Structure formats: structure tokens, C-alpha cells
Amino acid sequence: MEMERYKSNRDFIGFVSGLCALEKDAAALLSQQLETVSFKKGEAILEQGSICRYVYYINSGLVKTGFENKERTFIMRFFAEGATFTVLDSYLSQNPSAYKIEALENTVLTRISRTEMDKLCFRFHPMETFFRKLVSMASVNMMSRIGEMLEEKAAARYENFLRENPGLIQRISLGDLAGYLGITQVSLSRIRSGI
Amino acid sequence: MEMERYKSNRDFIGFVSGLCALEKDAAALLSQQLETVSFKKGEAILEQGSICRYVYYINSGLVKTGFENKERTFIMRFFAEGATFTVLDSYLSQNPSAYKIEALENTVLTRISRTEMDKLCFRFHPMETFFRKLVSMASVNMMSRIGEMLEEKAAARYENFLRENPGLIQRISLGDLAGYLGITQVSLSRIRSGI
């Protein structure tokens, strides 16, 4: 991980402003607390078992969140440029995370620590509104994911993923996509071959 | 559905107060906006295709949220006494809900409309904090559900459900539990028989 000081904080501020009516002084304070960090392809942004202390915004690149057991690895979600993410349970509880975050490409992130985020949310109502909306969007996304996992077989979920993420498929390996679908890469290869 | 005026609003207010520092006047205004409604076992609290206009608190009883396609029905989640719930995507978007809510037992609910909730969240920062925490808890819950669905076969998910919801199993039918696990009731019966 490499830490920079260049200020592309604007994108993240813009993202926040798009979700709430952020006052000038709140935006200024928020900007002060942001830091920009870079990760090389394959680097871990958060290790499984470490505490997630930040909310991240992706300036460029691609990351996956997921976990591994003895045999396999599973993907919770992919995040690309313009997305904001964290590992919510670890971030909120400040307990070790069951999930890992890894850069799938060289990735530039803007982040804010939980400590500073809490201060801002306490002081500025719109920041809390932003966080509420952020978590709400994640919830709605997970609801449909759960519904789809209940209802559809892996082949249908694969087709849905292709349809809904046309831009991502060239950037994600077969193995990672299989991990997202909850099947083995051999099974996904078979599904793709259309047998 | 039967509408009552008896004020067991206290339980819901207590639930809210447990998650945020609710001021006296906010609590008073909140209490004014609550209404208590009763549903008989089997009644629909929200039809699939209707708009979810409320956040609900369960004073007594048990409900399921879920959806059906042509062949089968699936359960998103069960909620019992002391729980607070809504159909988040429909509640937020005010679009028709893909999910139904149904009473599994005679159930008494305290509810607040989205309109009034928005007013309170706008006016009182702690109410927004409450809502943020409510959605956060739902998110954390769904994260582990997704992780479990990726990682575990139905038999293991069934064992986990028994372990984590010892009080619910006597109150839920085999069919509904199968719908929650995403398998047929015949499959669940087979799993239970230990073949």
C-alpha cells in the first residue's frame, strides 16, 4: 500500500453531496479528514481477521470483498470506480473482520476513518443522512441478492450477473465470479460451455 | 386487519430509545404518530405488488416476509415480538413491493408511516441515527446470510437456523423454513430425517 497526498477528494465529496445536503463547513471538514491510498493489483486492502477502520471510495480500480474457508474462497461483492464501500460489521463493531478486501487491479482509494466519520455524523446531521442512505443502498442490494440466491440456480444467476454487470465481466476472473455465485470454477466453466 | 387505539406505544419507543438518544419532545411526537394494528393468523400485512408505507414494530405475534413465483414461495425473513421491520426497498422507493408480509400468528403491530418518519428524521437527528442503526443491523444480518448461503449446503444452514433460533422452530412450519433455506419442503423433510 502506498499513501499519497494528491487531492482527488472531490470525487468522494461529490458522491456524498449527491446523497445529502452537505453544508460548506461539513464538506471542508470532511475533505480534511480524507486520505488517498493506492494498492497494487493483488494487494490486500484488509486482511481477514483485521479490523476495518475505514469507509472507502474508489477513485480508480476494482476490488473484491470476500472470505475463504479451508477449501474455497467466496466473494461477497465487487466494487469499481465511483463506488463507496466498507466491511460493515467489522467497521461498526470494530471487531476482527470475517471478510477480506483485495485489489483486483491497481486501485486508488479515498478513505475516512471510523473515528472521524463518527465525529462528522454526530456534528452534521446530513453526514448521518449520507451514511444512512449508503447503508440503505447496500441493504436493498443484498435483499435482491438473497432473493435471487433463494430462487435461481447458478446458471440463471450467472446470466443475471452478465446482464446487470456488462462492464465488469472482462475485468473479473472466472474463479472470482464463481466465488460470487457460490459454485466452483469448474462448475462455472461447465455452465459457460452451455452443457 | 383490525385497528386499535390502545397505547402500547411504549415498547416501540423503548426500542428506539435503546438505539439513540431520543429527546423528550421527539419521543412525544413519535408517540403521537404511532398506530397499533392487529392481524389474524394468515392475514396479509402487505400484499406482493403493494407499496410498503410503514415501519412496523411487533408487540406480539410472528410474521414472515417473502415472495412467490409460479412454482414456489421463498422467505426472506421471520420477525417476532420486539423486532422492527419493513420492506426496505419498497418503503424507500415507494414502488410496488416484490415481497409480501404475512402474519404467521395473530399479531399486534405498532407502525409509523414513511411520511411521518421522514418528518421526524429530518427534524430530529437522533431519529435519523435510529433509522441508520436499524438499517445497519439489517445489513449485518444479510451479510452473514449471504456468506452462509455461499458457503454452506442446505443441511448445514438448517442446523445453523435451529441453533440460532431455538425459540422459533416450534412456531414455523416446515414449508416456511424450507422457503427460508431456499429448498423444497420435501428436501427439508429428507434433511430432517437424516438420510
Next chain:
DNA sequence: TCGAAAATTTATCAAATGATAAAAACTATA
């Protein structure tokens, strides 16, 4: 550019789950 490592495909057999039907057990109510 070559060659080793990694990713993907193909093949085979086993295990998990679905679909269907029928029997058995349970529930509610006339």
C-alpha cells in the same frame, strides 16, 4: 521470446437437491 505458473476447459463419477406421486400424520371444524 521462452518457459513456468496460473487459469480455464473437459471428462468422469459422486453427492445434493428438485419433481412428482403416494402414503401417513396432523389440524380444524361441522
Next chain:
DNA sequence: TATAGTTTTTATCATTTGATAAATTTTCGA
């Protein structure tokens, strides 16, 4: 309490996915 309706179980066969191994293709660094 008798009976009709519902829920659960049991059984059989089909489909989906997993495990393993080996072949093929791709990627990437020396």
C-alpha cells in the same frame, strides 16, 4: 368425534453441482 383439508414423510427418478484429475490455454516474468 368424524371427516375433509393440510402438512409432513417416504420413495423414485432426473437435474444440478461438487470432487478430482488431466488436458489445454493464457499470463507473465526471466
